[in-house]
Amino acid sequence: xxxxxxxxxRDIKPIGEPFRFYGKGRGRRCHYKAxxxxxxxxxxxxxxxxxxxxxxxxxNVAIIKIYDIAQTSDGSIMVTRQRFYRPEEIENxxxxxxxxxxxREIFYSFRRDEIPAESVMHKCxxxxxxxxxxxxxxxxxxxxxxQQVYDxxxxxLGKLTHKNYEGHKQLEIDILLQKSLRxxxxxxxxxxxxxxxxxxxxxxxxxxxxRRNV
Numbered sequence: 536x537x538x539x540x541x542x543x544x545r546d547i548k549p550i551g552e553p554f555r556f557y558g559k560g561r562g563r564r565c566h567y568k569a570x571x572x573x574x575x576x577x578x579x580x581x582x583x584x585x586x587x588x589x590x591x592x593x594x595n596v597a598i599i600k601i602y603d604i605a606q607t608s609d610g611s612i613m614v615t616r617q618r619f620y621r622p623e624e625i626e627n628x629x630x631x632x633x634x635x636x637x638x639r640e641i642f643y644s645f646r647r648d649e650i651p652a653e654s655v656m657h658k659c660x661x662x663x664x665x666x667x668x669x670x671x672x673x674x675x676x677x678x679x680x681x682q683q684v685y686d687x688x689x690x691x692l693g694k695l696t697h698k699n700y701e702g703h704k705q706l707e708i709d710i711l712l713q714k715s716l717r718x719x720x721x722x723x724x725x726x727x728x729x730x731x732x733x734x735x736x737x738x739x740x741x742x743x744x745x746r747r748n749v
Contacts, residue, residue, distance in 0.1 A: 547572045547652050549606050557605075564605040570612050570652055577614075577655060579604065584656040585616060593621060594656055596641055596679060604652075612652035618644050619661070620685045625692075637670050639678070642685040642692065643711075645704055663708075663715040666694045668722040676719060684708070 553565035569578040577583065577599060584594040597616035605613050619641040641661070660678030664670055670680055683692045684700075693699075695708055716722070 546574075547612050549604065549612060550576060553606075561608045563608050567604045567606065570604050570614070572652060572655060575657070577604075577652075577658070582659050582661045583616075584659050585650060586654040586656060592624075595619070596621075596659060596661065598661075599655075600647060613649050614652050614655065615647055615649050618646045618648070619679070619681065620644055620687075625685050625690070636682070637680050639673065639680045641679045641681055642683050643681050643695065643708070644685045644687055645707075646687045661715075662719060663695060663711045664719075664722065665696050665712065667696075667725050669725055671719050671722065681711075 548571055549565070549567040550569040550571055551567060553567055555566040557564045557566065569576055571577070579599055581599050583597055583599060585597050587594055595616075596619040598619075600615045600617050607613060621641050625642060643663070660676075661681055662671060662676060662678050663681045666682050681695065683694055684697075685692055695712060698705060700708065
């Protein structure tokens with residue numbers, strides 16, 4: 536779990552009225568749909584950068600999950616994140632290392648844990664792109680790229696477009712894909728005949744890696 540970032544100057548507070556209460560006494564929690572940190576509002580389902588687990592690592596990327604912005608009895612604000620993984624962070628059962636198709640690529644996962652709101656650094660953009668679609672231009676659409684899902688238990692990668700996830704998990708993925716495609720507009724299909732040699736090689740590596748691990 537990410538450690539709490541001690542910063543007395545940060546003004547963090549919940550926004551609006553609580554919509555749910557849980558627990559009693561010192562364990563009582565009030566749940567909110569948003570919180571504010573240094574004048575910036577963060578809401579459920581926002582994608583954000585989070586202070587890394589270790590100081591030498593890059594910031595974690597995460598989604599603030601629904602129903603899970605909570606204020607504890609001592610006034611602390613806690614949020615539940617759903618983590619993404621960078622290529623260098625994942626463990627593989629297969630041989631060799633994973634070569635990302637783009638420097639911006641990260642992997643979606645279903646891992647969730649609770650972190651203090653102080654750990655949230657700022658918002659970021661994450662594009663969910665089907666594996667058969669062209670990756671959007673970085674200048675026109677800056678942000679991270681997700682095309683695969685990392686199974687943190689089996690240590691495997693699977694494509695976003697595979698329809699073999701449990702009901703609610705598949706629904707999450709479908710919604711995220713739809714949101715991204717509405718934001719990005721029409722993306723061209725990936726055509727290996729027209730692709731740059733580097734792109735074609737990257738696509739082949741994806742297919743080989745996918746067959747090995749899925």
